[in-house]
Amino acid sequence: MFRRPLSPTRLVRAAVLGAALLSTSTAAEARRAALRADVEGYAMAACLTRQDVPYLREQGHLWGNAILQRGHGSVEDWTTLADAVGAAAARQTMSMARGDGAVHDALKPMPLLFCHELVRSPAVRAAKVRAMRHLAPDYR
Numbered sequence: 001m002f003r004r005p006l007s008p009t010r011l012v013r014a015a016v017l018g019a020a021l022l023s024t025s026t027a028a029e030a031r032r033a034a035l036r037a038d039v040e041g042y043a044m045a046a047c048l049t050r051q052d053v054p055y056l057r058e059q060g061h062l063w064g065n066a067i068l069q070r071g072h073g074s075v076e077d078w079t080t081l082a083d084a085v086g087a088a089a090a091r092q093t094m095s096m097a098r099g100d101g102a103v104h105d106a107l108k109p110m111p112l113l114f115c116h117e118l119v120r121s122p123a124v125r126a127a128k129v130r131a132m133r134h135l136a137p138d139y140r
Helices: 008-048 054-070 075-091 111-118 122-139
Strands: none
Touching: 008 054, 008 075, 008 111, 008 122, 054 075, 075 111, 075 122
């Protein structure tokens, strides 16, 4: 079927509409990415606050506070996530490794690896999904 070419006015309207739709989806994507980054970061910060090393605990508190200050949503949603991380941390054993020395060197705790693995565990992943579901309306 033969179609007439679009007038310049209609071409401009179509371009503006396309750009508006693209920017809307891009903005929604950016909000979802910000939500995911905040939830993942807060889970990691919550794990760090439970470590024995004072520097790591302090960094965890600072990181978590930064997310709460710039983030969105209720403190209760964030606290629920932190509680789930704490419960999972209590069930998981600390990652350990030997240094570069002799084989008989004592095992050393690896709190960063512990937290890395913890925030990817099924229980914490489920808690992150729940937190994202509860916080999503606040990130719109």
